[in-house]
Amino acid sequence: MGLAxxxxxxxxxxxxxxxxxxxxxDIRDAGDPVEVAxxxxxxxxxxxxxxxxxxxxxxxxxxxxxxxxxxxxxxxPLTVGGGVRTLDDIRNLLNAGADKVGINSAAVHNPxxxxxxxxxxxxxxxxxxxxxxxxxxxxxxxxxxxxTHGGRKPTGLDAVQWARRxxxxxxxxxxxxxxxxxxxxxxxxxxxxxxxxxxxxxxxIASGGVGNLQHLVDGVIQGGxxxxxxxxxxxFAEYSVEEAKRFMQNAGIEMRL
Amino acid sequence: xxxxxxVIDYGMGNLHSAGKALEKVANGxxxxxxxxxxxxxxxxxxxxxxxxxxxxxxxxxxETGLDQAIRDVIAAGKPVLGICVGMQALMAHxxxxxxxxxxxxFDGEVTFFGEMQDDTGSKLKVPHxxxxxVQQGMxxxxxxxxxDNARFYFVHSYCVTGLADEEVAGYCDYGRRFAAAAxxxxxxxxxxxxxxxxxxGLTLLENFxxxxx
Numbered sequence: 001m002g003l004a005x006x007x008x009x010x011x012x013x014x015x016x017x018x019x020x021x022x023x024x025x026d027i028r029d030a031g032d033p034v035e036v037a038x039x040x041x042x043x044x045x046x047x048x049x050x051x052x053x054x055x056x057x058x059x060x061x062x063x064x065x066x067x068x069x070x071x072x073x074x075x076x077p078l079t080v081g082g083g084v085r086t087l088d089d090i091r092n093l094l095n096a097g098a099d100k101v102g103i104n105s106a107a108v109h110n111p112x113x114x115x116x117x118x119x120x121x122x123x124x125x126x127x128x129x130x131x132x133x134x135x136x137x138x139x140x141x142x143x144x145x146x147x148t149h150g151g152r153k154p155t156g157l158d159a160v161q162w163a164r165r166x167x168x169x170x171x172x173x174x175x176x177x178x179x180x181x182x183x184x185x186x187x188x189x190x191x192x193x194x195x196x197x198x199x200x201x202x203x204x205i206a207s208g209g210v211g212n213l214q215h216l217v218d219g220v221i222q223g224g225x226x227x228x229x230x231x232x233x234x235x236f237a238e239y240s241v242e243e244a245k246r247f248m249q250n251a252g253i254e255m256r257l
Numbered sequence: 258x259x260x261x262x263x264v265i266d267y268g269m270g271n272l273h274s275a276g277k278a279l280e281k282v283a284n285g286x287x288x289x290x291x292x293x294x295x296x297x298x299x300x301x302x303x304x305x306x307x308x309x310x311x312x313x314x315x316x317x318x319x320e321t322g323l324d325q326a327i328r329d330v331i332a333a334g335k336p337v338l339g340i341c342v343g344m345q346a347l348m349a350h351x352x353x354x355x356x357x358x359x360x361x362x363f364d365g366e367v368t369f370f371g372e373m374q375d376d377t378g379s380k381l382k383v384p385h386x387x388x389x390x391v392q393q394g395m396x397x398x399x400x401x402x403x404x405d406n407a408r409f410y411f412v413h414s415y416c417v418t419g420l421a422d423e424e425v426a427g428y429c430d431y432g433r434r435f436a437a438a439a440x441x442x443x444x445x446x447x448x449x450x451x452x453x454x455x456x457x458g459l460t461l462l463e464n465f466x467x468x469x470x
Contacts (some may be wrong), residue, residue, distance in 0.1 A: 004388045004408060004429055041455065046388055068350045072277045075455050077410060097273040099453060122309040124384055124412045148405075226382055256388040256408045257347055 005248065006046035006162045006227035007241055008079075008205060009234045011036055012055050016062040034069045037215040041074045043241040046256060047227060048074065049102070052082035066236070069099020073116075080130055081175070090117055094125060102175055104129040108155055113168060118222050123202075128171040132159035132192055133179040144192050151179035158197045159192065167199040169198045171226025175198055175229065178208040185211025186230075193223030207231050213239055213247040222254050258283050262466065263300035263329070265343075266292040266423035267317045275306045275340065278452035295335055302466065303330045307342030307453075311367065311415070312354035314342055330360060331444055336468045339446030342415060342437060353415050354378070363439055363446075366419040369459040373432030381432045384414045391427040391437045391449065399426065399438075399445050399464045407457045409449035411435055417448060443470040 012019050019029040029035050036046050050070070052063045060083070067080055081102025101121075107114050107128055116137045118126045131151055135160050136143035144159035163174055176196050178189035187213045188206045206225035208235055210216060219225045233239050242257075249255045262283070264276050274291050279288045307314055309366040316325040331337055339347050351357045351367035353425055359367070373381040390411060393400050412441065416435035427438035427443065439446045445465065451458035 002389065003411075004384065006387050039459050068273070068380050071273055072281075075274075075453060075459060076451075076455050077412075095273065095276070099274065124308060124386075167296075173386065180289070201383055202378070203384070224379070226387070 002254055004046070004254045005225075006205075007044075007216070007244055007248075007255075008047045008049050008227055009040045009045050009241065010049040010207070010229050010231045011050060012051050012053055013066065014064070015056070015059045016066050020055070020133045033066050034073060037070045037074045037078075037186035038242060041076055044245060044257070045241050046227070047077040047079065049079045049081065050098075051102075052080060054083070064092055067093060067096040067098050077176075079127055081127065083115075087116060087120055090121055090125075094158055098102075098125075100127050101174070102127045102129045103171075104131065107166060108146060108148055108157070111165065113167055114171055115169040116170070123170045126165040126171050127173045127175050128163075128204075129175040129177065130159060130163060130166070130196070131177050131179050132189075132196075134189070142191050142199045143197065144189075144195070147179055151182070156190070160195050163196045163200050167202050171202065173203045173205065175205045175207060176177065176225075177245060182207075183207025184209050187211060187215040188219040188225070188228075190218055190223045193219055193225050197224035197226075203227060212218070213244050216244055217248055217251040220248065221251065222228065258330060260301040261286050261287050261289055261299070262304065263297045263302045264288065264290045264306060265323060266290050267314070267321060267323055272306060274450075274452040275304060278459060278462055279304065279466070282459050282464060286466055292321065292323065294322050296356055297326045298329050298333075300335070300337045302338075303327070304338045304340065304465075305343035305346070306340040306444075307340060307344075307346060310349045311342060311345055312357050314346055314385045315357055315359060318346070318360075319411045323390065327360065328362075333444050334470070336465065336470055337444045338391060338465045339444070340452070341448060341450060342347070344446035344448050345415060345417060347439070347444070348417055351415060362444060363417075363420060363424060363441065365417045365424075365436065365439065368418055369415055370432060385416070385431045386411055386412045388454075389429050389431060389437075391429055391448075393427050394422070394425040395437070395440075396422070397426050398460060398468050399440070399443075399465050402460050403457050403464075409447075409451065409454040409457055411437075411449045413448060422466065
């Protein structure tokens with residue numbers, strides 16, 4: 001009895017289309033974010049995260065339209081991140097039907113933006129996304145640093161201190177991605193997940209590196225994550241969300257089934 | 258004339274979800290998102306949603322006179338559904354923002370979760386965010402078709418305590434036991450977000466549209 005750990009499929013969306021291919025066998029249009037979101041909803045996903053990678057300015061309107069369509073048809077929480085830089089960006093996304101908004105590099109460039117956003121819209125809808133990479137040598141105690149530009153640009157910010165600062169400023173949730181593990185399928189960076197989860201009072205979503213269902217279990221039990229985010233294992237139908245939930249429940253984790 | 262269901266818009270955030278979820282389950286009712294006190298008074302049913310900080314919520318309600326409109330529709334016996342901060346605003350007092358007097362429809366007190374630990378001694382995260390179970394405190398038409406201990410989506414840092422047992426329609430446990438749903442006569446209020454709680458949430462909203470208190 002109690003609060004369930006969450007499974008959150010993540011869609012990368014470019015100009016209104018899901019990219020990095022979703023390969024469900026019986027889906028009509030794997031590029032349609034609305035259709036994919038509905039599928040995940042039907043499969044028992046606890047939330048959906050939508051990462052907007054649209055580069056063009058005009059594309060932002062497409063994004064809002066897509067969010068609106070998803071929110072009209074999918075009645076589970078929807079987080080939208082990617083390119084969020086101003087209070088207007090946040091307002092537009094919330095008005096379109098997003099429940100939470102992810103802030104990433106804009107927080108690094110201007111940490112006060114997070115404070116303003118939380119004061120204006122409430123901590124419950126402000127997710128700070130953190131991309132961290134291990135910078136300590138094997139012989140040293142673990143140290144992770146915040147990177148921007150898809151993991152290419154170091155910022156000098158210590159990941160644990162940064163996470164704590166962001167929650168002090170009002171972030172209601174941390175989306176933590178290990179840039180070392182992202183795309184490797186070798187599992188989450190457990191030590192990083194544990195360090196951040198222990199350091200902050202708010203929920204932490206672990207992301208980056210999921211290759212099998214045991215990785216999800218490890219992220220929660222060893223890493224202390226409150227939620228796990230994954231893309232490819234679900235998109236390519238290696239595992240269904242329901243299968244993942246049953247596996248986690250069998251490992252003793254409270255799940256919504 | 259079809260029934261009108263007013264969703265109170267007091268400029269505090271995302272009403273799209275509540276409106277769309279109600280539209281999804283409506284059976285001929287017109288869903289009207291409005292901040293107009295007269296239109297709210299004229300509606301057949303009223304939904305009072307809310308997100309954000311309680312101080313701002315109560316301040317806006319008072320400035321716009323919507324607090325009185327809410328009292329009027331309650332007094333008129335129309336079905337009223339409070340959601341999240343909407344539920345909290347119906348209580349007597351909240352300790353958020355250094356203490357705020359609320360509408361006082363219920364005698365409950367809204368308190369911070371605070372530092373808590375789970376059974377294993379690890380720290381509980383606040384906000385209480387995610388899918389938790391609601392233990393039904395009574396048989397009620399709003400629970401029709403919803404299993405006892407069904408999961409709903411919560412996101413909040415403050416919770417309602419101190420209600421009389423006969424007013425607690427549902428309980429939730431997160432470090433402590435709190436009121437997940439409160440009811441009296443024609444008012445039903447929930448701490449969770451039915452509009453974000455998949456099938457169980459849609460069923461609850463559908464029940465509200467049919468409820469004849």
